Amino acid sequence: MSDTAANDQIEKPMLATLLHQGVYRIVMQRPERMNALSTEMMTALSAELQKAADDPAVRVVLLGAEGKVFCAGHDLKELTAARGEADGGKATYERIMRQCSDLMQQVVRLPKPVIAVVTGVATAAGCQLVASCDLAIATDTATFCTPGVNIGLFCSTPMVALSRNVARKQAMEMLLTGESIDASTAKEFGLINRIVPGDYLEQVVQKYAEVIASKSSKTLKIGKEAFYRQLEMPLSEAYDFAAATMVENMMARDAEEGISAFLQKRKPDWTDS
Structure with missing residues (x-):
């Protein structure tokens, strides 16, 4: 060269x-x-x-x-x-x-x-x-x-x-x-x-x-952060944290939309919120 x-x-x-x-x-x-x-x-x-x-x-x-x-x-x-x-x-x-x-x-x-x-x-x-x-x-x-x-x-x-x-x-x-x-x-x-x-x-x-x-970026963000945080916790603390995370996730618009879309057998319309 x-x-x-x-x-x-x-x-x-x-x-x-x-x-x-x-x-x-x-x-x-x-x-x-x-x-x-x-x-x-x-x-x-x-x-x-x-x-x-x-x-x-x-x-x-x-x-x-x-x-x-x-x-x-x-x-x-x-x-x-x-x-x-x-x-x-x-x-x-x-x-x-x-x-x-x-x-x-x-x-x-x-x-x-x-x-x-x-x-x-x-x-x-x-x-x-x-x-x-x-x-x-x-x-x-x-x-x-x-x-x-x-x-x-x-x-x-x-x-x-x-x-x-x-x-x-x-x-x-x-x-x-x-x-x-x-x-x-x-x-x-x-x-x-x-x-x-x-x-x-x-x-x-x-x-x-x-x-x-193709997934909700809001959901991916919540999930990735929770995954790494719970790894460092004792079992009981990890479950408490994960349960609180699930509640937070359920309150998101995309969780409401995703569940509704599943029940209605249609493709979800994510807003990443």
Whole structure:
């Protein structure tokens, strides 16, 4: 590749976005950097997620990537460069880890469903990003890994998202061995929802997202928030919270409309209120 071509590739937008029929697609396009979660990439992702949260036309978010690597996790070159700072990089590392943690929580707290579309390798914080999304669809060639232990840096922050999606022993297996798992194993572990042949990925993902986008956004917002909040509660407290949430949901106009439409055997007319 010529220097001009290489520069053109680097200078294109870090993210590509497209809104179609309520589905907002965000695609990381730094394949030459393995779509690493550099400070710049995390800032760009956070900004697009906020746009999605604020735009009433957005009902579902798809998060994908160009290239053979969905996301390689933190930018190790960026982390290594900070070693030369007066404090050995500590302040920079604190800032980067906080920014990454904030990004993952932003995904979870987004009032709209976020679906990871994984077409390659998702490793370290890239695997964490997949685990943080509400749903995940992967090609049959996708792989997943938390390999920090192999370079003397345990995947402690990826562990938070991983351990909330995968059974304890499976999570520890990934964290302690640092070995990759294939898409079939990831589905068995509970890390992803579906496996799709690459040739059919776009068709399946779009249809999958449009089904969710057809629901009341008010209902989806209430449900997503309640799901994550009750996970952290004791059983009795979770039921009290869920019951109160059901009452709140029943008072919404869309619940009244949805129940009426079901009883009258017609399609509901959502107002998202």
